[in-house]
Amino acid sequence: xxxxxxxxxxxxxxxxxxxxxxxxxxxxxxxxxxxxxxxxxxxxxxxxxxxxxxxxxxxxxxxxxxxxxxxxxxxxxxxxxxxxxxxxxxxxxxxxxxxxxxxxxxxxxxxxxxxxxxxxxxxxxxxxxxxxxxxxxxxxxxxxxxxxxxxxxxxxxxxxxxxxxxxxxxxxxxxxxxxxxxxxxxxxxxxxxxxxxxxxxxxxxxxxxxxxxxxxxxxxxxxxxxxxxxxxxxxxxxxxxxxxxxxxxxxxxxxxxxxxxxxxxxxxxxxxxxxxxxxxxxxxxxxxxxxxxxxxxxxxxxxxxxxxxxxxxxxxxxxxxxxxxxxxxxxxxxxxxxxxxxxxxxxxxxxxxx
Numbered sequence: 359x360x361x362x363x364x365x366x367x368x369x370x371x372x373x374x375x376x377x378x379x380x381x382x383x384x385x386x387x388x389x390x391x392x393x394x395x396x397x398x399x400x401x402x403x404x405x406x407x408x409x410x411x412x413x414x415x416x417x418x419x420x421x422x423x424x425x426x427x428x429x430x431x432x433x434x435x436x437x438x439x440x441x442x443x444x445x446x447x448x449x450x451x452x453x454x455x456x457x458x459x460x461x462x463x464x465x466x467x468x469x470x471x472x473x474x475x476x477x478x479x480x481x482x483x484x485x486x487x488x489x490x491x492x493x494x495x496x497x498x499x500x501x502x503x504x505x506x507x508x509x510x511x512x513x514x515x516x517x518x519x520x521x522x523x524x525x526x527x528x529x530x531x532x533x534x535x536x537x538x539x540x541x542x543x544x545x546x547x548x549x550x551x552x553x554x555x556x557x558x559x560x561x562x563x564x565x566x567x568x569x570x571x572x573x574x575x576x577x578x579x580x581x582x583x584x585x586x587x588x589x590x591x592x593x594x595x596x597x598x599x600x601x602x603x604x605x606x607x608x609x610x611x612x613x614x615x616x617x618x619x620x621x622x623x624x625x626x627x628x629x630x631x632x633x634x635x636x637x638x639x640x641x642x643x644x645x646x647x648x649x650x651x652x653x654x655x656x657x658x659x660x661x662x663x664x665x666x667x668x669x670x671x672x673x674x675x676x677x678x679x680x681x682x683x684x685x686x687x688x689x690x691x692x693x694x695x696x697x698x699x700x701x702x703x704x705x706x707x708x709x710x711x712x
Contacts, residue, residue, distance in 0.1 A: 363421060366413045367475070370428065373407040375481050377435040378464055380404070382699070384442060385458045389662050389694035390451040397446050404439040407432055424474075427467045434464035462548035469506065469554075473498055484559045484703060497525045497558070503597065506554075511547050511568055519567040519589050520550045523597060526561050532600035534562040534709055535593065537586065537627070539612030542573040549609070556702035563597055565589055574608075574615035583619040590626045603709050607631035609697045610665070617674075621645040621653075629712065631656040631705050634695055636666045637674035642681040651682035654712040658701055660693025684712070 380403035387396045411432050417425040441457025444450075465482075472479040479497060480488040487493055504523040511518030527533065536557060540549035550566035557564040567589055569575070575582045586606075593599060606627040608616045613635025620630040623646040630653065642650065655678055659671035668689065675687045686708060690698055 363417055366410075366417070370407070370410050370413060370432065371475060371477050373410060374428065374432050374435060374468075375477060377404045377407045377432075377439070378461065378468075378481075381435060381438045381442070381458065381461055384454075385461065386696060386698060386700075387692065387694075388451075388454060388458070388696050390449075390664060393442075393449070393451065393454055394446045397442050404436055408436055411436065424471060427471055431464040431467040434460040434467070438464075459548065462551040465551045465554075466506075466547075482555050482558055484555060487559050493526075493559075499525065501525050501527060503527055503529065506550070508547060511545075513545060513547060516568055516572075517570040517585060518546070519565055520547045521566075521593065522550060522554050522557055522564040524558050524561050524563070527563070527597065529598050531561075532598050532603075534560075534603035534605065534706065535565065535590070535599045536562050536605045536607065536706075536709075537565045537567070537590065539567070539574065539606070539608030539615055540569070541608075541610035541612050544573075544609075544612070549612075552609070552697055552699060553702055555699075556706060560703075560706050562706060563593065563599060565593060569615075573611045574618070576611065576614055576618060580618070582615065583622060583625075586619060587624075587626055602628055605629045605631060605705065605709050607633065607705065608635070609633050610635060610695065617641050621649060623649045625649065629654045629656070629709055631658070631708075632674075633658045633697060633701065634660060634663055634666060634693075635671070635674075637670050637677075639673065639677045642674075642677040642683075645681060647682070650678070653683045654686070654708070655683045656686040656688065656705060656708055658688040658690070658698065660690045660695065660698070662692065662694040665695040686712075 380400040384396055414425050414429045438457050438460035442454055445454035472482055504525045504527045507521045509519050511520050538549055538553045540546055546566040546568035553564050570581050604627050606616045606620045613632030616630050616632045620627045657671055657675050659668050661668050675685050679685045
C-alpha cells in the first residue's frame with residue numbers, strides 16, 4: 359500500500375499543481391470579451407487530474423489527513439474549471455469570478471502539506487526561487503512563531519483578519535509588513551493567497567483583513583480604518599516589524615480604501631499601493647499636506663479595466679504628484695479588472711528601496 363500511495367503522490371500532486379497554475383493564468387488574463395479565448399488557451403488543463411483524482415479515494419485511513427487535503431484541493435481545482443466552462447458558454451463574468459473563488463480554497467487546503475511535500479513547497483514560492491535549495495531548507499525548519507493564522511476570519515465572518523508569518527521569520531530581524539485589502543464583497547481569508555507566495559519567498563509578514571461591511575468604508579462612517587490600525591499594532595506587538603516598511607495595498611475597492619485610509623494623518627502605513635482602484639481628485643485635495651508630502655505611492659492599473667477606467671488612475675497619478683506624493687505609475691496593457699500577481703515582487707522591491 360505504501361508503494362501505491364507514493365505512486366499516487368507522484369502522479370496526482372503534479373497534476374493538481376498544474377491545474378491550479380492553469381486556473382491562475384485564467385484569473386490573471388480574464389477579460390469579459392475574451393473569456394472563451396483565455397479559457398481555450400489552457401484547453402483541457404484539468405483533464406489529467408480529473409482522470410486520476412479517484413486514486414486518492416483508495417488511500418488507507420492512516421493517510422486520511424493528507425488524502426483529505428489533496429482530495430479537497432483537487433475537487434476545488436476541478437470545480438473552478440467546471441465553473442469557467444459554464445461562464446464561457448453563458449458569457450457570464452460573474453460565474454467566472456465565482457469559479458475562480460475555488461482557487462484560494464484549494465490553496466488553503468494544500469498549504470499545510472508544504473513541509474512534507476517538496477513540490478507543494480516549491481509551488482508556494484515565486485518561480486525564480488523554486489530551485490533555491492537553501493531557501494527550501496530554511497522554509498522546512500519548524501518555527502512556532504510562523505505560519506498562517508486566522509483571527510475570527512471564517513468565511514461567514516466580517517471584520518477579522520488572516521496573518522501569514524514566513525517560516526524563515528527571525529525575531530532578531532525587522533521584517534517588512536504587507537497589509538493587503540480584498541475587493542468589494544471579497545474576504546481577507548481568500549485574498550491572503552494573492553500575496554502569500556511572494557511574502558513566503560521574500561520573508562515579509564502579511565496581514566489580509568476582512569472589511570467590517572460587505573466592502574470597505576468608502577463613504578459615511580469608517581470603522582475599518584481604526585480596525586486596520588489595531589491589527590497593525592497587534593502584529594507589531596507579536597513580531598518584529600520594520601517601522602519603515604509597512605505597505606498598505608489592495609485590489610479594486612481595497613485599492614480605493616488604501617487611498618482613503620492610507621492618506622489619514624495618523625495612518626501607520628509608510629507606503630501605499632492601490633491596484634485597479636477608483637480615485638477621486640478630492641482624495642488628494644483633502645489629504646493632510648504633511649501626510650501626503652513625500653509619501654511613496656505606487657499606482658497600478660490595467661488598460662483593459664472595464665470597471666474603473668484607466669483614465670481615472672492616470673488622473674490619480676497627476677493629482678497625487680501635484681499634492682507632493684512620490685508616485686510610481688505602472689500600466690498593464692493586457693490587464694482587465696483582475697489582480698496581476700507578478701506585480702507583488704516589484705512592489706516588495708519598491709518597498710525596500712523607497
